[in-house]
Amino acid sequence: MLEVKEVSEKKIDENYRFRTFLKGHADEELLDKQFKELHNKYFKDMDCRKCRNCCKKLGISMSEEELKRICEHYNWNINEVKDKLEESYGEYVASPCPFLEEDNSCKIDECLPKSCKEYPYTNKEERLFSLLTVVNNSKVCPVVYQILEDLKEIYNFRSYR
Numbered sequence: 083m084l085e086v087k088e089v090s091e092k093k094i095d096e097n098y099r100f101r102t103f104l105k106g107h108a109d110e111e112l113l114d115k116q117f118k119e120l121h122n123k124y125f126k127d128m129d130c131r132k133c134r135n136c137c138k139k140l141g142i143s144m145s146e147e148e149l150k151r152i153c154e155h156y157n158w159n160i161n162e163v164k165d166k167l168e169e170s171y172g173e174y175v176a177s178p179c180p181f182l183e184e185d186n187s188c189k190i191d192e193c194l195p196k197s198c199k200e201y202p203y204t205n206k207e208e209r210l211f212s213l214l215t216v217v218n219n220s221k222v223c224p225v226v227y228q229i230l231e232d233l234k235e236i237y238n239f240r241s242y243r
């Protein structure tokens with residue numbers, strides 16, 4: 083597996099320049115298709131249990147309904163769980179994620195909130211308008227990092243540097 087943080091921070095300026103390049107050169111629909119294909123290609127073989135960078139570096143965010151659903155599912159006392167979280171803009175958050183175990187297993191993997199299920203959003207639509215998030219996630223997620231590297235090849239970005 084890539085040493086994600088080190089490698090991506092070395093390339094972060096380049097990735098921000100690539101974002102500006104894509105804004106000026108990429109077609110919205112084609113870019114979504116390319117993102118989706120690369121997302122499926124890399125997540126097909128990715129074992130997130132060996133990584134967990136997003137849980138460690140970004141943490142967790144969930145709505146009150148999601149929190150209730152998790153507590154009902156595991157038969158937990160909601161107030162005790164709330165003590166591990168902070169409230170921010172109507173969400174319950176914590177970083178690093180308090181549900182990540184030392185062996186990298188996830189205590190709530192049977193009942194994940196939407197933000198965990200959907201991270202890093204590289205198969206979502208309108209990526210052209212979310213490139214700042216994508217670039218920031220390249221510092222965290224090895225798949226996002228690799229997707230950007232592949233897109234640089236596809237768009238022949240190297241000849242612009």
Ligand code: SF4
Pocket residue numbers: 128129130131133134135136137201202222223224225
């Ligand atoms: S950072 Fe990416 S590869 Fe690592 S666990 Fe999270 S989603 Fe999976």
